[in-house]
Amino acid sequence: MGKKFLGEFEELILLAILKLSDNAYGVPIAETIEEFSGKRVSIGALYTSLGRLEEKGFIRSWVGEATEERGGRAKKYYAVEGTGMEVLRDIELIRSSLTGGMQLNPA
């Protein structure tokens, strides 16, 4: 069976969700990616990709309890599933195999 691949943006989303742990919802995911990539993330584009990742089975979502922010409305949180972790490990393996022995730091 062929390996599944991730787009660059999808990979960043999965990593951001892992980093945020229990607080992974729309705005913090976008802010985490922006912090590390230096590029602004559109919330709409983020949600499109989150939907796609959920369809692929890499992440799951659930609705949290109502919060004081947003006038008491609940938030939708995300977490990485087992298959998502597998694909991240595969990518890491490919990367380390390709860069093995290479000096990527500037001289």
Next chain:
Amino acid sequence: MKNRKILSEEVSQVIILFGAIFIIGIIAFVVIPIIDYILHAFQTFFTVLSISIIVLVLSKFSVEWYIHMKSKKRKVIIKSKVKKIKISNPTSRRVPKPGKFALFFAAALQKPEDREYLIDNIEERFAKDVKKHGLFGAKALLWLDNLVSFYSAIGAKIIKGLRWAGLGYLIEKFLIK
């Protein structure tokens, strides 16, 4: 006898080869113009769409800039034949919210079950952007985000259409993204 047999085999191979080239040429002659037409139609569609969105965004900004310059440090009430628009003092403590049309545009291409949460996230982010970049800057960023998410959603729908048409293997094989 053996030479004649080899010769006839070679002749038949040449005939088959030329026949295949001829058929491929006919197919290309018919198919390529059709593909070219479809691609041109798509290109025209996206060009018109992009221009219309840019015109819409520019006209919205022009109106808001005009209103902003008029309001300055005092309350301004603008009477119009259709409705009354009340512009608050820039130092007002009211929490700024993105316009309804901007939210509608952002949510339109999302799944119905995600729209409510998307709008909540946009409003939360908009409030932060206002503190950082001011009201005008926050609105500009919101519309830029909307354009990006619009094209992202269009791209996702095209890929979904390709999967529905049974061409999913092409995406898996050739497109990593």
